[in-house]
Amino acid sequence: MITVTHYVALSGVLFIIGVVGVLVRRNAILVLLSVELMLNAANLAFVAFARHWNHVDGQLVALFVIAAAAAEVVVGLALVVAVFRARRSVDVDELDKELSVADELAF
Amino acid sequence: MSIGIVPFVILSAVAVLAALAMVASRHAVHAALFLVINFSALAVLYLSLDAPLVALVQALVYIGAIMVLVLLTILLLDAGELDSQSTLEWQVPAAVSLALVLLVEGSYLVFRGIGSETGLAEKLGDSSPQAIGKLLFDSFLLPFEIISIVLLVAIVGVVALTPDKDKDE
Numbered sequence: 001m002i003t004v005t006h007y008v009a010l011s012g013v014l015f016i017i018g019v020v021g022v023l024v025r026r027n028a029i030l031v032l033l034s035v036e037l038m039l040n041a042a043n044l045a046f047v048a049f050a051r052h053w054n055h056v057d058g059q060l061v062a063l064f065v066i067a068a069a070a071a072e073v074v075v076g077l078a079l080v081v082a083v084f085r086a087r088r089s090v091d092v093d094e095l096d097k098e099l100s101v102a103d104e105l106a107f
Numbered sequence: 108m109s110i111g112i113v114p115f116v117i118l119s120a121v122a123v124l125a126a127l128a129m130v131a132s133r134h135a136v137h138a139a140l141f142l143v144i145n146f147s148a149l150a151v152l153y154l155s156l157d158a159p160l161v162a163l164v165q166a167l168v169y170i171g172a173i174m175v176l177v178l179l180t181i182l183l184l185d186a187g188e189l190d191s192q193s194t195l196e197w198q199v200p201a202a203v204s205l206a207l208v209l210l211v212e213g214s215y216l217v218f219r220g221i222g223s224e225t226g227l228a229e230k231l232g233d234s235s236p237q238a239i240g241k242l243l244f245d246s247f248l249l250p251f252e253i254i255s256i257v258l259l260v261a262i263v264g265v266v267a268l269t270p271d272k273d274k275d276e
Contacts, residue, residue, distance in 0.1 A: 002110060002115050007152070008217060009213075009214070010123070010152075013123055014122060014145075016210050017127060019202075020130055020203060021129065021130040023199075023202030023205070023206070024130065024198075027135055029180065029181055030135055030138055033129065033138055033139060033142050034129075034130065036173070037126055037142065037145065040145070043165075044149060044153075047158045047161055050156070051158070056239060059158045059161050060243060060247050062161050063164060063239075064250055064254055066164055066168050068254065069169075070173055070258070071258050071261035074262075074265055075265060079268060080180065081184065081268075082268050084184050
């Protein structure tokens with residue numbers, strides 16, 4: 001029988017894969033994608049617990065998370081494009097070494 | 108509607124393998140497409156949890172809008188293979204081993220709870236789009252308004268981030 005534990009375990013595994021992606025990848029776009037994966041894992045836990053406790057509120061939280069993720073990815077990609085235009089690179093390690101990115105973009 | 112163990116295992120295997128392939132793939136476009144597979148598997152899992160609206164929004168917003176945006180950006184910047192050689196070698200094994208520790212901790216907590224939990228509720232209360240919409244404009248009105256402001260701020264922020272043509276050239 002499928003219990004909420006199965007879904008939470010799957011959610012945890014997906015979240016950890018997302019963490020590894022954020023830590024290991026250096027392409028800023030792939031870091032963003034890994035964050036999306038983590039958000040989705042959290043969503044799965046929300047929906048599973050909504051089903052478990054027989055309460056629809058968790059699904060609403062999942063919808064809010066999706067909306068927030070949409071805003072996050074749009075701003076993130078805009079930043080990536082702006083940084084790429086200034087630096088010709090989206091490598092987070094390279095950008096980390098050059099600390100004055102914000103000055104160059106003239107915020 | 109609740110699913111049996113076999114479809115659940117198949118769906119989770121697809122989701123986990125797609126996520127691993129996403130993290131491991133060299134090319135950003137491949138990573139994005141693997142993430143689409145992962146999102147689709149999750150959408151089916153949402154359906155199995157009596158969450159048809161979340162599954163639909165997942166398909167429309169995540170797969171339809173967000174991933175297309177990501178793919179367009181990758182193609183626009185031609186940033187597919189910009190993952191350079193690692194400049195900080197020791198961090199990759201450190202990240203993987205820390206993730207393994209997290210996995211062990213998490214599975215300890217999960218498996219300690221196995222057996223004590225009850226199965227899923229027989230059936231979720233009304234989770235139709237109508238019921239969720241009613242809740243959204245009723246008890247969740249304030250978060251709804253806040254998220255609309257967040258989206259507005261995101262739009263304004265993206266416009267502000269757009270590089271100035273005159274300054275650029």
